[in-house]
Amino acid sequence: MKVVLPDNSELELPDGSTGLDAARAIGPKLADQAVLVRSDGRVQDLRLPLQDGQQLQILTTRDTEDADALWVLRHSSAHLLAEAVRRLYPGVKIAIGPPIENGFYYDFEFPEAVSEEDLPRIEEEIRRELAEGREWRREEVSAEEARKRFEAEEEPYKVELVDTADGPISFYTQGNFTDLCRGPHLQDSRPIKAIKLTGLAGAYWRGDEKNKQLTRIYGTAFYSQEDLDAYLERIEEAKRRDHRRLGVQLDLFHLSDVSPGSPFWHPKGAVIWNQLEALRRRMNEKHGYVEVRTPLIYDSSVWVTSGHWEKYRENMFLIPEGERTYGLKPMNCPGHMLLFNSRIHSYRELPVRYAEASPLHRNELAGALHGLTRVRQVTQDDAHIFVAEDQIEDELDRVLAYVRELYAIFELEPRAELSTRPDNKAGDDELWDHSEAILERVLRTHEMQYAIGEGEGVFYGPKIDLHVTDSLGRSWQMATIQLDYHQPRQFENTFMGGDNREHTPAVIHRAVYGSFERFIGILTEHYAGAFPVWLSPVQVRVIPVGEDHRVAARRLEEALAEFRIEVDERDETVSRRIRDAELEKIPYVIVFGDKESDEALAVRKRGGVQSTLSLEGLRAEISQVATL
RNA sequence: GCCGGAGUAGCUCAGUUGGCAGAGCACUGGUUUUGUAAACCAGGUGGCGCGGGUUCGAGUCCCGCCUCCGGCUCCA
Numbered sequence: 001m002k003v004v005l006p007d008n009s010e011l012e013l014p015d016g017s018t019g020l021d022a023a024r025a026i027g028p029k030l031a032d033q034a035v036l037v038r039s040d041g042r043v044q045d046l047r048l049p050l051q052d053g054q055q056l057q058i059l060t061t062r063d064t065e066d067a068d069a070l071w072v073l074r075h076s077s078a079h080l081l082a083e084a085v086r087r088l089y090p091g092v093k094i095a096i097g098p099p100i101e102n103g104f105y106y107d108f109e110f111p112e113a114v115s116e117e118d119l120p121r122i123e124e125e126i127r128r129e130l131a132e133g134r135e136w137r138r139e140e141v142s143a144e145e146a147r148k149r150f151e152a153e154e155e156p157y158k159v160e161l162v163d164t165a166d167g168p169i170s171f172y173t174q175g176n177f178t179d180l181c182r183g184p185h186l187q188d189s190r191p192i193k194a195i196k197l198t199g200l201a202g203a204y205w206r207g208d209e210k211n212k213q214l215t216r217i218y219g220t221a222f223y224s225q226e227d228l229d230a231y232l233e234r235i236e237e238a239k240r241r242d243h244r245r246l247g248v249q250l251d252l253f254h255l256s257d258v259s260p261g262s263p264f265w266h267p268k269g270a271v272i273w274n275q276l277e278a279l280r281r282r283m284n285e286k287h288g289y290v291e292v293r294t295p296l297i298y299d300s301s302v303w304v305t306s307g308h309w310e311k312y313r314e315n316m317f318l319i320p321e322g323e324r325t326y327g328l329k330p331m332n333c334p335g336h337m338l339l340f341n342s343r344i345h346s347y348r349e350l351p352v353r354y355a356e357a358s359p360l361h362r363n364e365l366a367g368a369l370h371g372l373t374r375v376r377q378v379t380q381d382d383a384h385i386f387v388a389e390d391q392i393e394d395e396l397d398r399v400l401a402y403v404r405e406l407y408a409i410f411e412l413e414p415r416a417e418l419s420t421r422p423d424n425k426a427g428d429d430e431l432w433d434h435s436e437a438i439l440e441r442v443l444r445t446h447e448m449q450y451a452i453g454e455g456e457g458v459f460y461g462p463k464i465d466l467h468v469t470d471s472l473g474r475s476w477q478m479a480t481i482q483l484d485y486h487q488p489r490q491f492e493n494t495f496m497g498g499d500n501r502e503h504t505p506a507v508i509h510r511a512v513y514g515s516f517e518r519f520i521g522i523l524t525e526h527y528a529g530a531f532p533v534w535l536s537p538v539q540v541r542v543i544p545v546g547e548d549h550r551v552a553a554r555r556l557e558e559a560l561a562e563f564r565i566e567v568d569e570r571d572e573t574v575s576r577r578i579r580d581a582e583l584e585k586i587p588y589v590i591v592f593g594d595k596e597s598d599e600a601l602a603v604r605k606r607g608g609v610q611s612t613l614s615l616e617g618l619r620a621e622i623s624q625v626a627t628l
Numbered sequence: 629g630c631c632g633g634a635g636u637a638g639c640u641c642a643g644u645u646g647g648c649a650g651a652g653c654a655c656u657g658g659u660u661u662u663g664u665a666a667a668c669c670a671g672g673u674g675g676c677g678c679g680g681g682u683u684c685g686a687g688u689c690c691c692g693c694c695u696c697c698g699g700c701u702c703c704a
Contacts, residue, residue, distance in 0.1 A: 105699095115632060116633065199699070200631085203700045208701085215631070255695095365630095367699090378703095378704060379704095519704090571660080572666090575663080576666055578663095602664080604664060608664080608665080
């Protein structure tokens, strides 16, 4: 048989040769360092036989940054973790332990409570294993044999995994520890040069909150100590970017016990909000939206009609008032549908695009709240577009174009996801088939890469979501585009068609920022607090050198009043005031003393670049970036 | 909501086996009049998250609750 190497040369091997055989045929050193086979983007265990004509790349311990090479290292590390835990905690039940982005985890059911204080002890045990050395042995077994084995070991989670497994079942053994595992794994533990347990958390078995909660231990591993150190340093840097920290430092907002999940916006944070709000209005005007305002609270009958009462009530704040119960709106859609019904519409008016950015309230689970990215008071840049059936695709196309135009401004690169029917869907499958197909076609015409979010849709329809990752690697949904046939029927929305008959429109729900709160949180991290000039709460700060320069500084403030400008007259040294301006990430600082005049201003840009500009030259420069 | 951790001054944190609540920054007053990332001196910083309990005595020990942090689940 022959295999094709990365340089396109061919290697002749005996039939049935494995990846390791191939590595040996090339050289003993390669065989020694080999960790994984990759062919056509797929990874394969070194112990498995190769196919005739197969493309072959052998990854080694030197591929320290290769995602697949790290993946196998961490996967094997997870097994070492399980072995250590088994030894230290007799009676522990083991569940699953996959590699994940930046590390790995293993889920356990401990016979006793375990806390983070126990991690060093477990880590020590892993180090002992590493010092002794471990080799992995692979074997294929029948389902019956696998079952018998795990029943004998009293491992109920493994038994369940065997019972639900499809395809051949394989075991990997290292030391006295054997685990059900598809692989691939390292040949031995030598490449694991750095390993660290990073945390511990509860996690439901199979991700279902109806199941038992297990204890998940997180860790990470690298091919060198330097890589681990660099990773830990990156985590520290990410923490410095965290919008919760920067929000306090930059005096943008704060959160308080008195209203969990509802930010207090400070003057500087409000500037950013208002800039985004102005941009929203301009964009909406340009794209044919009309602004509306609808009530915040509605009688429960409205929520019964919309379906929220049945599908969403546990997330709503309810207000009993005499005989009635009001619900504080978690979404704008019902209000917009009631508004649409206030008069007869002609097909000639469609699409009708109602936009509104009023605060919504969602009673999110206490443990789900997170800074600005997960709040209870949500302000979506919402709109509902009423369209005739034959306008749907064209309109979705426009919405997607709008979204891309807006995200380009911030140089955000979101990932698209098509979210399909959820378990608690309203409406029949035929309608969902139809809606999902339309969204898919639109994504294709835009040639957008997208993932499928199986069952992630809203109860009334499927959606296209855009996701952005925060500084800590958590992914957040931002923009959403939802296609809804359900609610317009429920609210009996109609328009008169060209055939002089009543028709029911479809409604496209869309939010482009997603919510102001989350968007500002993500932007803060995206820019590490150094907002572009048009968003900066303070755009220019003037620092008079001494008391004698205050008058001139104030005159400068007036001369440049079209910008957000202020004078720092504090009795502090120039150095001190510059330092403070830098910490506040103000884009322009003007130092004004004896040497300066309108013809020659000392300008310092954020980061420390200094230049001399005339007043008009400075005005021209800032004007370029102070507005969009 | 669930698992684990935490809550002390506006912020970041220290506080031994239960024995008079601390530091730096910020803030206030004074000195200084400042030239591109922290001038100097002095000073108040406080219901130790909330409510019970144990104790002669609780920031410290016990119970309940709230909030926050890391995850899980759920979502913009």
